[in-house]
Amino acid sequence: MPRQLSYRHALREAFDEELARDPMVVLMGEEVAQYNGAYKVTEGLWEKWGDKRIVDTPISEAGFIGMGVGASMLGVRPVMELMFWSFYTVAWDQIINNGGMVRYMSGGKIHCPIVVRGPANGGTGVGATHSHTPENIMAGFPGMKVVCPSTAYDAKGLMKTAIRDNDPVMFMESTALYGELWDVPSNDEIPGGELIIPFGVADIKRVGTDITLIAHGRAVITCLKAAEILEAEHGIHAEVVDIRTVRPLDEDTILDSVTKTHRAIYVEEGKPFCGVGAQIAYMIQNRVFDELDAPVQRVCSLDAPAIYSPPLEKIQIPYPEVIVAKALSIC
Amino acid sequence: MATLTAPSAKHADAPINQKLTPSDKVALHRQMVRIRAFEQLSIQHYQGGKMGGFLHLYIGQESVAVGTISLLGENDHVITAYRDHGHALASGMNMNECMAELFGKATGCSKGKGGSMHYFAPDKNYWGGHGIVAGQTPLGLGLAYGLKYQDKKGCALCYLGDGAVNQGAFHESLNLASLWNLPVIYIIENNGYSMGTSQRRSSAYKSCLAERAEGYNIDWEQFNGEDIYEVRARTQVAIERAHNESRPSVLEIATYRWEGHSVADANKMKYRTKEEVERYQAEHDPIQVWKRNLLQEGAATEAELKAIDKEAWKEAEDSAEFAKNSPYPTPESIFEDVYWEVDNKTESGSSGRHFFND
Numbered sequence A: 001m002p003r004q005l006s007y008r009h010a011l012r013e014a015f016d017e018e019l020a021r022d023p024m025v026v027l028m029g030e031e032v033a034q035y036n037g038a039y040k041v042t043e044g045l046w047e048k049w050g051d052k053r054i055v056d057t058p059i060s061e062a063g064f065i066g067m068g069v070g071a072s073m074l075g076v077r078p079v080m081e082l083m084f085w086s087f088y089t090v091a092w093d094q095i096i097n098n099g100g101m102v103r104y105m106s107g108g109k110i111h112c113p114i115v116v117r118g119p120a121n122g123g124t125g126v127g128a129t130h131s132h133t134p135e136n137i138m139a140g141f142p143g144m145k146v147v148c149p150s151t152a153y154d155a156k157g158l159m160k161t162a163i164r165d166n167d168p169v170m171f172m173e174s175t176a177l178y179g180e181l182w183d184v185p186s187n188d189e190i191p192g193g194e195l196i197i198p199f200g201v202a203d204i205k206r207v208g209t210d211i212t213l214i215a216h217g218r219a220v221i222t223c224l225k226a227a228e229i230l231e232a233e234h235g236i237h238a239e240v241v242d243i244r245t246v247r248p249l250d251e252d253t254i255l256d257s258v259t260k261t262h263r264a265i266y267v268e269e270g271k272p273f274c275g276v277g278a279q280i281a282y283m284i285q286n287r288v289f290d291e292l293d294a295p296v297q298r299v300c301s302l303d304a305p306a307i308y309s310p311p312l313e314k315i316q317i318p319y320p321e322v323i324v325a326k327a328l329s330i331c
Numbered sequence B: 001m002a003t004l005t006a007p008s009a010k011h012a013d014a015p016i017n018q019k020l021t022p023s024d025k026v027a028l029h030r031q032m033v034r035i036r037a038f039e040q041l042s043i044q045h046y047q048g049g050k051m052g053g054f055l056h057l058y059i060g061q062e063s064v065a066v067g068t069i070s071l072l073g074e075n076d077h078v079i080t081a082y083r084d085h086g087h088a089l090a091s092g093m094n095m096n097e098c099m100a101e102l103f104g105k106a107t108g109c110s111k112g113k114g115g116s117m118h119y120f121a122p123d124k125n126y127w128g129g130h131g132i133v134a135g136q137t138p139l140g141l142g143l144a145y146g147l148k149y150q151d152k153k154g155c156a157l158c159y160l161g162d163g164a165v166n167q168g169a170f171h172e173s174l175n176l177a178s179l180w181n182l183p184v185i186y187i188i189e190n191n192g193y194s195m196g197t198s199q200r201r202s203s204a205y206k207s208c209l210a211e212r213a214e215g216y217n218i219d220w221e222q223f224n225g226e227d228i229y230e231v232r233a234r235t236q237v238a239i240e241r242a243h244n245e246s247r248p249s250v251l252e253i254a255t256y257r258w259e260g261h262s263v264a265d266a267n268k269m270k271y272r273t274k275e276e277v278e279r280y281q282a283e284h285d286p287i288q289v290w291k292r293n294l295l296q297e298g299a300a301t302e303a304e305l306k307a308i309d310k311e312a313w314k315e316a317e318d319s320a321e322f323a324k325n326s327p328y329p330t331p332e333s334i335f336e337d338v339y340w341e342v343d344n345k346t347e348s349g350s351s352g353r354h355f356f357n358d
């Protein structure tokens, strides 16, 4: 029986291993220590690692994230929690202008090995200010890396890579996934002794021949459900490509899949305008135009701020049936 | 944090309180009781799965909103954070629209679009309901600026928590308020905790949080919030300062939240002791403190107060019934209220594309 872990537990294991491996790693954020994390991602870590390594902050995102950027210039490796990624706006200047630009403006003399992490998703009834999905926005700044794992396995492997990476990594999780269980082998089951997933390597989460569903984060799970419906009810075999990291982006895996299936849909929980899918749709038509049997399609959140009303919010975010309908429109 | 106080003769004697008739005093009681009934009933429906997301309750803090807002006139405005039900009801919003908003219904004050943290009623000078900690503090400043710009004699009461004082936006606002002589009154509702973090673990200060105003040359005060007489007497000073001198104030009002940070606060009994919570409930309940005042003064009888309780519960239950029977917003309405120009079908709203799904 393979070992199963929840997404939050897998992240915690990654933190624990990296805290043990490198004394420069420090975890910081609102309620991450004594409260165990608003979403229990850091549960037990303060008890084990103490005040120096696991730090509760006041509600001062610009201050403590900027502080993390500064400390990273001096070799500390801060892993900063935004209780919701939505609160990035408060720390925007520090993340972008300092974290994202300092290496370039110093001619490469300085680098910022910082991770900014937390849940970035809607769908939990908390309204527009708390439901932002800024992966496309963050990926718009060269210098930033953007990581959006869809499973516990990926979450652990990518988090370990993020902490060791020497550039600022924007790590976006999902409260809707925290409790989900996946197979995550323990270290002694893994050749090399630990789970590390490199950035810029997509993962084919389901093999298919008729259409490629491409996505990141929780939208991958929605695509997998849609693929099941497509197969069971329509005899359509969808391939599901999880890009895992938005920037750097594994273009080859996407292009190989589309070359095989000749049809593609990008699915994301963000808004359509300049979304991740816009970049990828451009890339597909630019590189394999002749392979396409239909225009590349996108499924995004409905283009309005996140509505609170629970049943409406459910239909604002991509769900399997809209992906199925979109697939049928081009198959 | 609050300490046990008897009804204070000193504050009862304040001119602003001397003006209160017995029926005004009973009305203050009614407001607090209504807020409590509304919220206690909302917990039940939250737990019954009727609502999503967060429900931040104001139970235990009612005297602050009710006392301060009872002082406001035509050109005085209110803005607060996400713990906003009390301020909303005290500002005159009705239970139906507030409960329906929690249920996510089209009849809610924000048409089901905002939820618990985002109540708004500009017609009642009530400007929300804001989810980003301290995000409302520059807005409160803006209300004060707008009043001054339009030569109106008024003020803005801007509420924030003891955790929110550590956001940069609040400090920038304090500087601007003092530099430009803006009639804003920041009310720090100090309930001792920001989520699971005590005041001591989150803030550096000398004697209290409001004292930070000193550095900005802003008048400040710190006092207990459980007795409405005191809340009114001391807030009135700040209002007069705003009205007559166009100067800001910072008031730190000690209070206590009985419930968890939100209904979903799994740790609510971990970061504070059961004894602490029970002590506040037993000794510092603002409703009981006020009730004691009313009975001692003979402003109301036990029976009258009981009847008020009953009415409040009936009103709350009716509002839940109203919310239950109301329709959800339509799917099309997701795209309404995004752009003013589009909703109003103006030329600007119809040239160029505004929405981008397919």
Ligand SMILES: Cc1ncc(C[n+]2csc(CCOP(=O)(O)OP(=O)(O)O)c2C)c(N)n1
Binding pocket: A030, A059, A061, A083, A087, A090, B083, B131, B132, B133, B160, B161, B162, B163, B164, B165, B191, B193, B194, B195, B261
């Ligand atoms: C910018 C931002 N950071 C964090 C949060 C999450 N959060 C919501 S309320 C809260 C605690 C605020 O405490 P306080 O200001 O004391 O107000 P109280 O809840 O006690 O009324 C936190 C951390 C948020 N909503 N916005």
Ligand SMILES: [Mg+2]
Binding pocket: B161, B162, B163, B189, B190, B191, B192, B193, B194, B195
């Ligand atoms: Mg507080």
